[in-house]
Amino acid sequence: AFPKRVKVVEVGPRDGLQNEKNVVPTPVKINLINMLSETGLQVIEATSFVSPKWVPQMADHTEVMQGINKLPGISYPVLTPNLKGFQAAVAAGAKEVSIFGAASELFTKKNINCSIEESLERFDEVMRAARAASIPVRGYVSCVLGCPYEGKISAAKVAEVSKKMYSMGCYEISLGDTIGIGTPGSMKEMLTAVMKEVPVGALAVHCHDTYGQALANILVALQMGVSVVDASVAGLGGCPYAQGASGNVATEDLVYMLNGLGIHTGVDLQKLMDTGTFICNALNRRTNSKVSQASCRL
């Protein structure tokens, strides 16, 4: 049986734009987020408080955070990789933050130049400060179904890292198939292991569509009781590990499937498609959403 409601976490403005070739001006980012706020989405990841040296696309994080309309009932989490980023985020008005762990040692080393253990220690600082400020923290675990450096990732390792992050105080753990290599088989195996350590109500899936498997993987997660799914409007955000390949699953295609399953999301698909059209025009690119591409309607 499927959950009756699914919370869709929109990551387009952050994960999406961060992985797009073209950098988008601040007003366009703000407009994108404002349009998304009108679609019924309850969570919109706004930006990332990372040094612009590393992620130039997110250099305007403070302006974006301060410039967007913050509608009541909608959460606008931001990435904060360390205490410094956290403090800057709070100063800019952030009310929710996210931290990114990984189930792969090599990936962690290549990505943030430390071990998994060391990264969790850094996060602990953020957790303490967040707790003191009553700011909820969402935890991400990358490479849950495979790693571009290590290859196979054991489900037990994913469960271990997820458990640590949950115990540290993350209210939700988003399990990311970072290179989109997973299939319903590996998704099931991984979730079975993680669900032994973290309650399913605190789990989310963040599937990439690089191998076209995202919706099938999400379907399996839903069948196992997961009711929070990350997606990116228009499927923004390519895969940095496979040039020209796609990355994030498109929010429109996800909502289309959930609608067909009779699962409530609160999202207006037409408004979402309009938002996708807007950002694709601004980026001068075609949408990655198949629902958007198809023009016949039922």
Added chain:
Amino acid sequence: MGTVPSALKHCLSYQHLLKEQLWIGEPAAPQAGQESQASGLPEYVKIVEVGPRDGLQNEKVIVPTGIKIELINRLSKTGLPAVEVTSFVSSKWVPQMADHKEVMRGIERHPGVRYPVLTPNLQGFHSAIAAGATEVSVFGAASESFSKMNINCSIEESIEKFEEVAKSARNMNIPVRGYVSCALGCPYEGNIVPAKVAEVSKRLYSMGCYEISLGDTIGVGTPGSMKRMLEAVMKEIPLSALAVHCHDTYGQALANILTAIQMGVAVVDSSVAGLGGCPYAKGATGNVATEDVIYMLNGLGINTGVNLYAVMEAGNFICTALNKKTNSKVAQASFNTGAIN
């Protein structure tokens, strides 16, 4: 998330993982069957490759006979158990399939591979047999409007024509596969009632079709509507005689196929490189890509007998010939990580 090198061609671990996932050059691992059994999924799924017919018929560019033959010959070597070759339809209606006789006569016939062809009526059937066909397909629809617009007659009239074909086929021991279009929605009528799909399927099965392929012609279906439709059809047709033919126009194909497989369906139609756009939604995609289906089935531990890498190569061949990008995400990703050159 920090900087990441964009070129990982050197990354051996990723290539290893990919090769494992793609099961390049290797048949299914011995424990694969058990894995799928434990989860209630079929141990083996038969893939029916429709690229050369359904795919090429719906491509803008008309492909020369020699290229069609080469494509089919390559597909014959991948382990695919069935390759739909061409359509014995009047070239006035389907110019892309005008060379049906030459293609049928020109292809290599590999043992263990079936080569069905479309035969909309008795005339087409006779022509197909004369050209050497050993299996034929007939196309019904669950929608009156679609039937009228597509073949200019009602469902009942079309069934009568197919019965003629089925009768002749039976006399000659030629197996007939039946397709039901618009199983999850119609471009003209909109919603299609599952009971109607079941009724048309039953008519085709009763006249002697050994297998009924249920087609989501415009790709509007979702796991919800797929389940309801299959539940209705499974009341009339044994599971082992059912196949699903999903279009990926709304990105739902793999999720729909997974749903069908979870319900026990063990035959899936697909098209190499996702050839064949949707004639009802300009610029939109149509058939689901064979590569992406096999990737998913491999990951589920389900045996198909198909070498994914070989299919990707055939896909690469035809896309080059058509001067177009592949619609297969697996092919896109694999060729770009350097795991495949």
